[in-house]
Amino acid sequence: MTVRVEPENNETRALFDLADFSGRHVLEIGCGDGRLTWRYAGRAAHVTAIDPFAEGIARARTSLPEELRGRVEFHHVAFEDFAAASHPAACDIAILSWSLC
């Protein structure tokens, strides 16, 4: 048996209660292996998901569902470096996902 993470989907329900992803450009900071990303990305226009942890990003890229290709991009980068290279007003929703950037 494998570990089961949040099978109740409480987090997803709470997220959808607070955020409307329709047509939105999302920046997820601390995406890890994409556990949360998969749950909302199908509703968003585009997701940029970043994490400084290389293993997590590698797992996220490997498990990227086919239907989300072109809509979700993962970057192995620290937030401060990502922000320094980004234009202002670039996203509609930023998610700090259990993150300590």
Add this chain to the structure above:
Amino acid sequence: MVHALEEIHRLLRPDGYLIDIHPVLGAPSIEVRRGAELLFAEAGPDYWVEDYRQADHALAQITQRHLFVVERSGEFDFLTYGSSVSELRDFLTEASAYESRPKEEAPVGWDADLTARVEAALQAAGEGAEVVYHERARIARLKPVR
């Protein structure tokens, strides 16, 4: 982290917002459950408690400075299930490891006594029982103030 929140403020469009999700401090418990039945519960290790305390402090600072305003917030239960103590402990240790911080520095906090108590409870519970790391998390929507 305050600087990171200032950068998020810069990256957000005026009508955008920040969603912050992080654990409620001091809340995690280790449980043994069979389905919906709670058979054992004890305070569990709190991963990165000091980091999340600082995150709380940073969020308080940026709202006091009127950089963001909290529009809505809530809490939810976040449960991670394993079939054995070692399986769950290894998973949580791995999940809490950061590239910038060697794994051996992880404040795991599963002492031998706690492990023994949970294993005994799991064994006594019999087939179908699982060990659970039960966290309480806070979610908030913060609107940037211009």
